[in-house]
Amino acid sequence: LQRIRRTLGNGIEAPGLRDDAAVLDVPGGGPLVVSVDSVVEGVHIDLGLCSPGDVGWKALMGALSDLAAMGARPVGALVALCVPESTGDGAVTLGVMEGVAAASRETACPIVGGDVSGGGVLMVAVTVLGTVEGGTAVPRHGARPDDVIFVTGPCGGSAAGLRVLRSRAGDAPADGSLAAAYRRPRARLADGATARLAGAHAMIDVSDGLALDLHRLADASGVGFALDAVPVAEGATLEEALGGGEDYELAVVIGPGDVEGYRARCAAAGLRVPSRIGVVRTDPAERRLGGEELDRLGWQHALG
Amino acid sequence: LQRIRRTLGNGIEAPGLRDDAAVLDVPGGGPLVVSVDSVVEGVHIDLGLCSPGDVGWKALMGALSDLAAMGARPVGALVALCVPESTGDGAVTLGVMEGVAAASRETACPIVGGDVSGGGVLMVAVTVLGTVEGGTAVPRHGARPDDVIFVTGPCGGSAAGLRVLRSRAGDAPADGSLAAAYRRPRARLADGATARLAGAHAMIDVSDGLALDLHRLADASGVGFALDAVPVAEGATLEEALGGGEDYELAVVIGPGDVEGYRARCAAAGLRVPSRIGVVRTDPAERRLGGEELDRLGWQHALG
Secondary structure (H helix, E strand, O other): OHHHHHHHHHHEOHHHHHOOOEEEEOOOOOEEEEEEEEEEEOOOEOOOOOOHHHHHHHHHHHHHHHHHOOOOEEEEEEEEEEEEHHHOOOHHHHHHHHHHHHHHHHHOOOEEEEEEEEEOOOEEEEEEEEEOOOOOOOOOOOOOOOOEEEEOOOEOHHHHHHHHHHHOOOOOOOOOHHHHHHHOOOOOHHHHHHHHHOOOOEEEEOOOOHHHHHHHHHHHHOOEEEEOOOOEOOOOOHHHHHHOOOOOOEEEEEOHHHHHHHHHHHHHOOOOOOEEEEEEEOOOOOEEEOOEEOOOOOOOOOOO | OHHHHHHHHHHEOHHHHHOOOEEEEOOOOOEEEEEEEEEEEOOOEOOOOOOHHHHHHHHHHHHHHHHHOOOOEEEEEEEEEEEEHHHOOOHHHHHHHHHHHHHHHHHOOOEEEEEEEEEOOOEEEEEEEEEOOOOOOOOOOOOOOOOEEEEOOOEOHHHHHHHHHHHOOOOOOOOOHHHHHHHOOOOOHHHHHHHHHOOOOEEEEOOOOHHHHHHHHHHHHOOEEEEOOOOEOOOOOHHHHHHOOOOOOEEEEEOHHHHHHHHHHHHHOOOOOOEEEEEEEOOOOOEEEOOEEOOOOOOOOOOO
C-alpha cells in the first residue's frame, strides 16, 4: 500500500487511504466524504453461504460503514458489478441488485450510477458519497490521552454467523440472528452521526476486527489504550469479538467531559446504548486488554 | 438494464443510467456529476496487447470521458482494483496504479480513494466526481430539430490501433499513433467544458461507436439526424470510425445560432477544430448518413 501511495504521487489525497473515507472539497460546495469498497467472490464472500442478494447488501453496507465511521450521512452510491459470463440469464445480476436496492432503501442512500460487466468472478465495487452538513468529519487520528473508548454494539456476531453457516449439515436452515449478522449486517450511520454531533475525537469501523481496528486508530493518533471490557455478541466467542471482523460497529473515542452528552444523545435518538470499553493512554506502546497485551487480531488484507 | 432499473426502484436516480453521468444534488453544495466505469480483462482489454499501465490509464480516462460528455471538470476519482492472486508480487497492481497516476496527472484529477483486492481476473472500477461550477451539465436528451452536430475529432483510431496490434508479427514494435490511440486514449475534458460554455444542447461520448452513440443521443432526444460527413482517423476505415468504439471524442449538438461562438471558443482555448458532421431532424425515424440509413454500428453491451 505504501508503494501504491508513492506511485500515485501528487495525484493522491493521503487522507483517502488513511481514514475510513476521504474528505473532498468540491469547488462551490461543501466537503464531500467519499469511499470505495469491494466484495469479491472467493475472497470476501462464498456464494455457498450467502445469496447474490446478500452479496449486494453487504457490498453497499460495507461501503456505507466507512461513511458511518466519519460521522457522515450518505447522499448517493455508485455500483460497479462484474458477473461471471456463465450466468448470462441475469439471475445473479438481478439478485445482487435486489440486495443493493434493499440496503439502499434501509439507509435512504440512492443509487446514482452503475456499471455491469461480464468477468471471471463475481465482484461488486461500491463507491459512496456522503456529507457532514456544515460539520467536520471525524478522523481516525484524533484520539487524545484520557479520552474514553466506546463501541456501538456487541462484536463477533458476523464471524459466529459464518462459523454456524459453515458447520451446518447440508440444507439445514440457517436463519437466526447469527446468520443474519453475517449475511445482512447494518452500517451504523445514525450511531456515527450522533457520535460526531456529540464531539467524538476519533472513530473507526471495526470491520476488520475490533482489536486490529483499535490498533489502527491508536497508530493513527500516536497513542495507546487500555481496555477493560469487550462486548461479545450472543453466541460468539471472545476471539470472534476481537478478531472476527465484518461487524460494522463503530469504535468511538470521546473526551471525558463529553461522555454524558454522548450517552444522552444516543438515548434521545433511540439508538442502542454504546458500551464503554476502555480509555486512551499516552504511551503508544501500551495496548492492553485487562492485564495482557492485545494482539492485532483481525483481517489483514493481502496488500494492506 | 431495464430490469435492473426496476429492481432498484425508488433508490435509483434515473438520469444516472440514462446520461453518461448522473447529476447529484449535495445538500449545502452545488451539483455533483458522478459516474462509474469498469475495465475487465478478457472483456474490455487483453493483457497480450497492452500493459498493466495501459489498463490503469484507460480505466481512468474511460470514466473521465463520461464527465467530459456532461461538460464537467473532474474533482476526484476512486479506484477499486481486483488483481489475480497469482500476481502476488504486486507488479500488476503497481503497473495499473502507475497508469492511473499518469492519467491522473494528465487530467489534474486527484485520486481520492482506493481499494485493492485479490480475485480471479484483473478488473478496475473507477468512479469519477466532477463539477460544472455554477452551470448546468449537458444531457443526452437536449437535441432539437435543426441543431448542428459536431464531433470533436476523427474517429476509428482506437479500433485501427487494436487491429494493428492484433495483426503484428510476434514481438514487432507497436508504437505509432494508432497503437497509442488504443492504449492511451485521452478524455476530451477541455472540449466538453468548452462546448458546455458555448451552449451545447446535448452531448455524448462516442466510446461505444460514433454511429451507435449518435443513435442513443437521438433516442434520448426524440429526434432524427442526417449526417453528411464522418471524420476518419488516419489509418482507420470508415467502418472503424462509425462502429469501432473506444474513441473518446464527443458528439456535440448545438443550436445553429451558437455555432460560430462554439468555433471561436474552441480556437481561443487552443483546442482542435471540431468537425461539423450533420444536423438534427424532426422525424425520429430519419437516421441517415448521406442518402443511406445508418445502422447502429458499435459495441452493444451484453447487459445493455
